[in-house]
Amino acid sequence: xxxxxxxxxxxxxxxxxxxxxxxxxxxxxxxxxxxxxxxxxxxxxxxxxxxxxxxxxxxxxxxxxxxxxxxxxxxxxxxxxxxxxxxxxxxxxxxxxxxxxxxxxxxxxxxxxxxxxxxxxxxxxxxxxxxxxxxxxxxxxxxxxxxxxxxxxxxxxxxxxxxxx
Numbered sequence: 001x002x003x004x005x006x007x008x009x010x011x012x013x014x015x016x017x018x019x020x021x022x023x024x025x026x027x028x029x030x031x032x033x034x035x036x037x038x039x040x041x042x043x044x045x046x047x048x049x050x051x052x053x054x055x056x057x058x059x060x061x062x063x064x065x066x067x068x069x070x071x072x073x074x075x076x077x078x079x080x081x082x083x084x085x086x087x088x089x090x091x092x093x094x095x096x097x098x099x100x101x102x103x104x105x106x107x108x109x110x111x112x113x114x115x116x117x118x119x120x121x122x123x124x125x126x127x128x129x130x131x132x133x134x135x136x137x138x139x140x141x142x143x144x145x146x147x148x149x150x151x152x153x154x155x156x157x158x159x160x161x162x163x164x165x
Contacts, residue, residue, distance in 0.1 A: 002144065003158070008088075011162035013155070015083040015144045022077045022099070029074030036066035083141065087162040092133060094141055111136050115159045117152045120145065131156045 004012045040063050084095040092112065094105040113134040120128045128145040129152035143159075146152045 003155070005158070005162070009162060009165050011085075011087040011158055013085040013087070013143060013159075015085075015142075017080045017082040017098075022080065025073055025077035025080075029070050029072070029077060032066060032070030032073060036063060036070060040066065085141075085143070087159055089163065089165040092163065094133075105141070107133075107135055109163075112163075115156055115163070117149060117156050118142065119149070131159055133159075 002014045002016070006012070040059070078100070079098050081096045081098050084097065086093040086095075090109045092107045094107075096103045096105065113136060116132050116134065118130055118132045120130065122128055126147065128147060129149050130145050131143040131152055133141045143152075143155060146155070
């Protein structure tokens with residue numbers, strides 16, 4: 001369950017990163033890295049990258065571009081952070097979890113500027129919306145994304161009600 005309101009008024013909200021997503025991303029990143037090194041690394045090293053010739057820069061750009069894409073996908077799998085929010089009257093606790101580290105953030109009423117609904121531009125389709133917590137220090141934490149402003153505004157109402165109670 002992604003949102004849960006307990007009998008004492010505590011609101012729990014989850015921004016998940018499912019283990020299956022991590023596995024798929026790790027496999028995709030590993031595949032890209034393997035293919036780049038296996039298919040381009042050996043032949044290009046012998047024919048395009050060394051000794052330096054007119055094609056060295058062209059093949060180097062392809063090779064290192066592929067490495068950067070594969071390592072980026074793999075790092076998303078390894079270090080993508082799931083957020084677990086707990087909102088009680090006057091307090092917000094956010095636990096950020098990835099496979100290697102857990103970080104707890106705790107904020108009180110005096111450390112929080114407020115909650116707002118934020119629109120995220122999406123070049124691939126309709127824009128998405130989330131609820132953003134902004135702190136006095138300028139940090140911000142976003143809820144999971146919603147397809148409509150109305151859904152995000154409903155969550156904003158729940159957040160402010162749980163925080164202000």
